[in-house]
Amino acid sequence: MKKAYFSRLVFRLYRLEEKKQKYKTHIPSCVFGGKKLFKSQFTKEEYQQNHEKWQEIFHQARTKQMMISGRKDAKSGNFVFQYNIENRALHFTSMRGKAFTIPFVLFPYGQEIVNNVILTQQTCKNKKVDGKPISWSIEDHRDYYIIKCLAEVTPNPYVNFSTSEGVIGVDCNVDHFAWADLTNDGNYLESGKLKFSIEGKTSGQITKIIEAKAIDLVDIAVQKNKPIVLENLDTTLSKTGNRYANKKANRLKSLFAYKKMIIAVTSRAEKMGIDVIQVNPKYTSVAGKLKYMRKFGISIHQAAAFTIGRRGLGYKDKPPKILHQYIIRHNVHHWCHWHTLNKKLNVRTHLFYTLFNVNTPHQSINLYNQSLTENERKKLFKALA
Template sequence: MKKAYFSKRIWKKGVNALTVAEMKTLNKLFNRAKRFVFQMLVRQKRWERELHKESIHLVVKRKFGVNDYVANSIVRESQALLKAQTELNKLYIKQADEKIKKIKKKLKSERSFLTTLRKIKASFIKGNLWLPKNRNYALHPSGLVSLELKSCSLIWMNTYLFEHQYLDATIKRLKAKIGRLEHRLFRLEGKKDKLTTRISSVVFGSKKLFKHQFTKKEFVQDHQSWKELFLAARNKQVLISGRKDSASGNFVFTYQPDTNDLHMTSLSGKVVTFSNVVFPYGQEQVDQAVLCQRNCKDKKANGKPISWSVEDHKDYYIIKCLIDVEEEITVNFSTSDGVIGVDCNVNHFAWTDVSKDGNFLESGKLSFSLHKKQPVNQQKSLKQKR
């Protein structure tokens, strides 16, 4: 399986100006090409025909003037995004089915209750009061009418009060509730039909940020500032896929474990450098993956690709290294019964339980104090001194 390791922040003020300029050019061209390829794939799927006689790879190379390695990464990123959208669509349809099933069950229950109340109301009109035995209603010899609930009991002094204070009000409330449920069911069925028949696209830069140009006052008054922010979000990341036949696992990026320098071959053919690329969690794994790939003699058979990603965070870069690692057999990766997430903090553990569909169930916090607590190593050393 793939595992990503994040580097420390690489501040732009400490990076060579040429490196920043080349990275900006690559960022802009890479993401523009990715959006073009993704929209082409979506249109081909919608129209059920090929838009070009050539392969997508060749179309990208000719249109944007990139080399094979960058074009391959662009196409693979776009295809992966479309596949992810397809799988997400299936999940949304499954969730809609479950919601529709629950609403239909609720509607059946509420309609049954409404029918019962209408029968009671009809018995009042006929002058012969009828109360169902399975609803915990009771007419006492004194003329009182009672209703036993789980948490309390309701009492009316006579049948007139029961009819007008409870029966009429409950029938009116149930009608409104059933109407809301029917409307929600109609919306969900429409949503499911839309998800089933329509092939959806993607808003690069996020829908939320796109809507801000119309909803946020500062962006309505200053559209240029929104445009700059939106373009920065659209052109934030570059991911170059690895190649197992490469000497270092990637033909665009080359990492030097001894100096922690990451060399990049830009679109213009220049080699630029990111200095001091250190991974606080996973430095040994990254070094080992790079050295194993270099020392591998038969790379086509036994080589392992190493992918590199550069994220632009305005003032600094975050570099990610994606390598293949062996899957741990003892770890349970199944999410069929849901997932529990745990966050370790200085004074408490926070946990959250979500269902198999990703819906929130419950959360909690386990508090503790580290005051006057000593690490295990210090405790052992104190015992040895004693």
Template structure:
């Protein structure tokens, strides 16, 4: 019974309206999904194959499977159902309602979906045994699990002759991580076939620079992962030896490195194999494990600044110069424009942030070949009439000289 219209509206109509809106949303979602299925069936577009497309196609391409389809089906089923992952629950006694690991006896107990109880004896983790023991013991001793508990997930992989058990636990941040920048930083510039590094002191001066090269062409994803992880170990070991943290580019600001849809075929293939996220993840994971801090910096114009300002001056490559700029930026140093270039800036650019100034200069010099910057003269003049005066005689081609001569100084030289 409703005593007035206001009560009827808020107690009944509002709830009914919300209910039908949710129902309409579900129906719209279902309609869209069914329409996509119809289009997919009409166009014969292939969907994702759970069990790998390669093995699915093998039933028609491999001779042994063509004559023995049951063997293919057996391998296919094994490929589809060879692993499982059970997520944890923070309110469970040992962080998981299915798996129970006892650190003292190193025994694992769990029950399969059909009710079979499995006991695994002497289950040892070659990497991270202490972390697993600590996580489980902490969870078992936690009084208020709903508030302070941590879930512990488990993964089981069937490799035919053996099984691999993985325990996924929460690892707190290393409290003894080296964040000190008192002695400088190790800057990194990640590229398709190498990682350039620069070691700088507290004043931002270059101590040493180098390159760790690798070759990812023709490698499988597993091989690429191993190569990258190996380089991550080498880099973090270098940082530990120098007793300095690491500086590298922010993950979400590096699309330009992997987004070149045009160009030669070999370059595009190399770019497609450029596992940039994997590189950063491997370095950060290794650094976290070894207690080395990693500082993220915005890589805006680091390569351009390094190429124009430091490549010739320090006698290093453009990528090493970029790593040097990254390290300096992480230390808090600003890369202001050399004085000789200020007179060339348009009035509307002269008062803007130094990144905007570098953007204008780099766009003007974008057509100049990279090696020509080894002959740039930034500190030989106080003022110049045009950009082509920055380069020594014969460094530029006729086309480059013609293009740079158009950029004139806004202040006449007295």
């Protein structure tokens, strides 16, 4: 018995030593304070010689933010934090019962909203039914503190839902917003793009960059007094990438911050009283590329934005007459037509400016275009035979 017990202890010691060694090479999937900082205790010489210094910095990173959820039955929407509207002082009590006061807490953006939310909560008679919780967050950045007030804001009652003057179609891309201005009957007026760069940026920086461009985009809709039409995309599977695909393409897929774009545009549009319509994204880029890119002399993304806008207005974009001869089954949904044509016309995008002209439906595709490579020409002959 003693021998077996001793063997188990030796085995446990071996497993713990193995686990200890593993922590030096393997970083856990979830680390409070950040993986980079956690790994630095083994990689940086200053922390290897002075581990207490690393522990102090790591502790600061783990405890730099405090968020207290609100309660709708509290007088000020929160039992820990109370904000005085008159002198703009924030009072709160620590876990040890010590009271603190932060004077002159001003919000450069949304001070009136904070005042209205807190005043409404304080004057609310039946808080259990009509009360609203107000959460507070404090972030320690050593040289300064950032204080955030999180509250439910009443939606803007004056939202422009009308499409009587047309819409603004928007195509979201990894490095720009492409937009197109449409009339109420689906005709093209103008288009453009709002470029930005998120390569090598942190998550917070990407959010701010996208929010700045979302403001410019919504300002266009406000000036033209038209709602915005966006794609209802699901990028969950596409972000995983393809193991055997081009590395650059996989990198672009992972950078595509579509959810951040949608949140930025919708929140800004709601604030400015502009409605956002979301439509099915299927074959909008294909239809724009084959039907409208050459016709209006615009980029593929602007053509896709135009197609998105037309779909938001309820119009169906069927293939042009010049391409009907290459469709085998005509009694199916027009999305199947776009799928077939996209597979057959598998050439570089810019060639569609010269490959055929949608304004001359009785002509055929120019298979002897000098810009076509030999491989592309063979593929087209085989597909369109």
